Every structure is written in structure tokens, then in C-alpha cells.
Amino acid sequence: MLSEQSIPLIRATLPAVGAALGEITTRFYAGMFQAHPELLRDLFNRGNQANGEQQKALAGSIASFATLLVERPDARPDAMLSRIANKHAALGVTSEQYKIVHEHLFAAIVDVLGDAVTPEVAAAWDEVYWLMAGALIAAETRLYQERRLAEGDVWRRMEITERNEETADAVSFVLRPADGSAAESFRPGQYVSVQVELPDGARQIRQYSLSSAPGRGQWRITVKRVHEPAAPDGEVSTWLHRNARVGTVLTTSAPFGDLVLPDGDGPLLLASAGIGNTPMLAMLDHLAATGSPRRVTVVHADRSPAEHAHRDEHRRLAEALPDAALHVWYEEPGDADLGTASLGQADISALELPDNLTAYLCGPLPFMRAVRAALLGRGVPAASIHYEVFGPDLWLGQA
Structure with a gap:
């Protein structure tokens, strides 16, 4: 819950911050990637950066969270937070990385809004950030604990045992752990991240839903090829279509995702x-x-x-x-x-x-x-x- 002294400051500045969030998030990512190029190379989706979708999603989530804090202080956007936390866990995000985000996000806010960011306004928005970051860190910690994983230690080696051409643009891969053990279980509806090393040395990551039932000691993912192989948004699916064969070993995450089949007998x-x-x-x-x-x-x-x-x-x-x-x-x-x-x-x-x-x-x-x-x-x-x-x-x- 936002402190009493911060509520009027956030309410008063939310229109200006909200209107500038597009520019703020664009400058934020540019500054962070300049200081930490490895994050764009090996963690963030270069396709979503190139087409602007990641910037829009970040701006929308910040605006929604801040608006809820001042309009409905006793509520919390649990659906949004759960979705983000699962995506982060599937990428192996750690709590330390939130400090990097904080540094560059607030530098971008000051850069865009200038003198409007008084010490009091900065403190209020700092509170908003850490309320949201704290909720996400707690959710991600629970996800790691449920999988009995150390923070960020989500990666495993999976060998392709079957490749099936489902359509002209979709191929499915059956995966088993490269060490010969059985694949861990998951909840129907969850996904895994797949990390591939591209020709330029980048290790790009994409998420793919597990497309068959759990409990069989193996996983199946289905990959649709994005028809822009030279563009960042198509580079991983194109690599998998061209290079992944039976015997190829892929680096994947543990299963995550909150769109899961509910228990019970309801329709x-x-x-x-x-x-x-x-x-x-x-x-x-x-x-x-x-x-x-x-x-x-x-x-x-x-x-x-x-x-x-x-x-x-x-x-x-x-x-x-x-x-x-x-x-x-x-x-x-x-x-x-x-x-x-x-x-x-x-x-x-x-x-x-x-x-x-x-x-x-x-x-x-x-x-x-x-x-x-x-x-x-x-x-x-x-x-x-x-x-x-x-x-x-x-x-x-x-x-």
C-alpha cells in the first residue's frame, strides 16, 4: 500500500508521467543496454525491443500499477503481477537485476521530466517502483521455491528425440533430459523458455508452450516460424526450423506460466x-x-x-x-x-x-x-x- 504522503504526489503527477511513459521507457532501455549490453544480447528479446512492444508493455504495467495504488489502494493487480513473475522466472531473472532496472528507469524519468521531478516526487515514484518490484520479487521467489530451484537457476539441457513437421510453418519437437532422466512434470498450459546461440554470438530466448500432457517423462513444444528470418523477431524460430534435429541438445528453462488447467469438475x-x-x-x-x-x-x-x-x-x-x-x-x-x-x-x-x-x-x-x-x-x-x-x-x- 502506498504511504499517505505519496498518494497525492502520485495522483498529481500520474498524468504527466503517464503521458511521457513511452519516451521514458524508450530512454530507459537505451540507457540500460548501453551500460549492460549483455542484457540485450542474452536476456531481453531483441525482436520485442526492435518493434517497440516491450517498451509499450512496460509502460502499460507501470501506469496500471500506479493508477491502482491511488484509485484502489486496498487492491493489487495480482493477475498482471503473476503473469510478469512467471515470464521473469522462465528467464531466470534475479532480485539483483531489479536494482539495475531501478537505476536506469529513474535516470530516464529525470531525463524526460526534468525539473518536474522534485525530491518529493522522486521519493513517491521510488516507492511505487519498489512496491511493484517487491511484489514481483516475492512472487518469483515463490515460483523458484516451488520448483526447488535457486534464484535464477532455471536452465537444463534437453535433447530432441522427435521432430515432426506439423504444417509448412510449424514444427514440433519432443524433448527429454540430455542425461537420460525423465522430464519434470508441469501443469497443463505452462511453457518453457528455449535459449539458442545465434551466429552473432547472442544467446536469445523465446517461450514456447508445452503442447502435450505432463507425466510422460518427456516434453513437446511446437514452434511456428516467424516469416522475417532476418529480423530479430524471427531469429530464434528460424534457427530452430533450420538447425534443430533429432539429437540436437537445447538449453531450456523449467516450466512456468499461470494459464493452467484448474482442478475440479467445473465446465x-x-x-x-x-x-x-x-x-x-x-x-x-x-x-x-x-x-x-x-x-x-x-x-x-x-x-x-x-x-x-x-x-x-x-x-x-x-x-x-x-x-x-x-x-x-x-x-x-x-x-x-x-x-x-x-x-x-x-x-x-x-x-x-x-x-x-x-x-x-x-x-x-x-x-x-x-x-x-x-x-x-x-x-x-x-x-x-x-x-x-x-x-x-x-x-x-x-x-
């Missing part, structure tokens, strides 16, 4: 678009493997049948459940038999949805916004709608 909606079906596949696989009687509504949208990764598996897993219904939409028919799929955009307005539904969404932001809005319109509480974003979270619709 579920698993809605995905494109490669966003990967966490849903793990959930469906787990439900089928455990003989779950839960009522499950499965929704998927894709460009065409040929681009629907794990298409046959997606359908087979849904059909294996005693009380599941699969609804698929394709924008284009392609050459494949559509079967029971529909043409056009996904539309859940006519679907029969049970009471007490818990919904899980994964896919492009426009898809998730549309599905979330439709669910809210049909009376599904916001707290019952969960989502996963591949990349920086540019959507502050998680309230």
Missing part, C-alpha cells in the same frame, strides 16, 4: 486461434488421459485447414472426451475437407455455454478481445476469463 471453454492452440492441446491431452468427465467447449480459429497445427490431434482429443464439443472456423477453405468446420471468423454468440464456466483464451489479441467481449456480454464474470499472450502483454484487459 471449461478452451478458445484458441492459430498457434495459440498449443497450451489448449496440453489441457485437452491431460483431460483425455485422466478420463475427465468435465463439460468442455473447444473453440479454434485458423487461416485454413492446412495451417491448423496439430489439426487431427486437436479433433481427436476433443472427441476422446465424453462431454466435449469442438467448434472450428477457417478464414479460407484451402484444399482440405472442412468436415464440420465453418468458414469465417470465430463466433461464440450462438454456442451453448453452461453456467459457472471458466474460460481460457490464447491467440492474437484481436481474437482474444472479441471472445472476451462476447463472454462478458453473455454474463461470464471477468474473473472467470483467463488468457495467455505470446510475447509482451499489451492487453490490460485482465481485470
Whole structure:
């Protein structure tokens, strides 16, 4: 909770800071990477830096946290904090790195706002930062402890035992620990980081959902190739498509992620678009493997049948459940038999949805916004709608 003396200062300066956050975060990253180039080379996603998405996500999270502190002082954005903490843990972020962020973030604030940052204003925003950083450090500490890991010690060597071309642009890899042991378990819906060494010596990291059920002593990830191989956002997926073969040893993190299948027997909606079906596949696989009687509504949208990764598996897993219904939409028919799929955009307005539904969404932001809005319109509480974003979270619709 923000101190009484800081609340009026944050309320008064929030409009100015909020309006300048884009410039502040841009200068922050530039200054931090100049002082610590290894962070851009080996920790931060160069693609998200190049396209500006990381800067926007940081600005949005700071503004949301500060606004909540002054408008709803007894509340905390736990969903946002949990999502960030899991991403950080999957990167091996440590508490010491928050000191580096603090130094360069406040230098950028002073640089942009100048004399408006009085000692009192600086102290108030310092309090905001450490409230948010402290909450994240505590959450990340719990995540490490749950995995029985030392802080930041998340990396392990995994050998590829199978490579399967799922579509022209998506390939799946089955992984087992390189030492011959069984892969550790995870919760359906979680992801791992994959770190690869690129030709320029950088060790870039990307997250990929685990796309099959836990408990089999192995993992599976599915990687969609980004069609800009020369650009930073496509460099890891392109490397994996070109170089990762059976016998290749990858450096991966332990599993993390907060979009996880809940316990119990309540009804579920698993809605995905494109490669966003990967966490849903793990959930469906787990439900089928455990003989779950839960009522499950499965929704998927894709460009065409040929681009629907794990298409046959997606359908087979849904059909294996005693009380599941699969609804698929394709924008284009392609050459494949559509079967029971529909043409056009996904539309859940006519679907029969049970009471007490818990919904899980994964896919492009426009898809998730549309599905979330439709669910809210049909009376599904916001707290019952969960989502996963591949990349920086540019959507502050998680309230």
C-alpha cells in the first residue's frame, strides 16, 4: 500500500508521467543496454525491443500499477503481477537485476521530466517502483521455491528425440533430459523458455508452450516460424526450423506460466486461434488421459485447414472426451475437407455455454478481445476469463 504522503504526489503527477511513459521507457532501455549490453544480447528479446512492444508493455504495467495504488489502494493487480513473475522466472531473472532496472528507469524519468521531478516526487515514484518490484520479487521467489530451484537457476539441457513437421510453418519437437532422466512434470498450459546461440554470438530466448500432457517423462513444444528470418523477431524460430534435429541438445528453462488447467469438475471453454492452440492441446491431452468427465467447449480459429497445427490431434482429443464439443472456423477453405468446420471468423454468440464456466483464451489479441467481449456480454464474470499472450502483454484487459 502506498504511504499517505505519496498518494497525492502520485495522483498529481500520474498524468504527466503517464503521458511521457513511452519516451521514458524508450530512454530507459537505451540507457540500460548501453551500460549492460549483455542484457540485450542474452536476456531481453531483441525482436520485442526492435518493434517497440516491450517498451509499450512496460509502460502499460507501470501506469496500471500506479493508477491502482491511488484509485484502489486496498487492491493489487495480482493477475498482471503473476503473469510478469512467471515470464521473469522462465528467464531466470534475479532480485539483483531489479536494482539495475531501478537505476536506469529513474535516470530516464529525470531525463524526460526534468525539473518536474522534485525530491518529493522522486521519493513517491521510488516507492511505487519498489512496491511493484517487491511484489514481483516475492512472487518469483515463490515460483523458484516451488520448483526447488535457486534464484535464477532455471536452465537444463534437453535433447530432441522427435521432430515432426506439423504444417509448412510449424514444427514440433519432443524433448527429454540430455542425461537420460525423465522430464519434470508441469501443469497443463505452462511453457518453457528455449535459449539458442545465434551466429552473432547472442544467446536469445523465446517461450514456447508445452503442447502435450505432463507425466510422460518427456516434453513437446511446437514452434511456428516467424516469416522475417532476418529480423530479430524471427531469429530464434528460424534457427530452430533450420538447425534443430533429432539429437540436437537445447538449453531450456523449467516450466512456468499461470494459464493452467484448474482442478475440479467445473465446465471449461478452451478458445484458441492459430498457434495459440498449443497450451489448449496440453489441457485437452491431460483431460483425455485422466478420463475427465468435465463439460468442455473447444473453440479454434485458423487461416485454413492446412495451417491448423496439430489439426487431427486437436479433433481427436476433443472427441476422446465424453462431454466435449469442438467448434472450428477457417478464414479460407484451402484444399482440405472442412468436415464440420465453418468458414469465417470465430463466433461464440450462438454456442451453448453452461453456467459457472471458466474460460481460457490464447491467440492474437484481436481474437482474444472479441471472445472476451462476447463472454462478458453473455454474463461470464471477468474473473472467470483467463488468457495467455505470446510475447509482451499489451492487453490490460485482465481485470
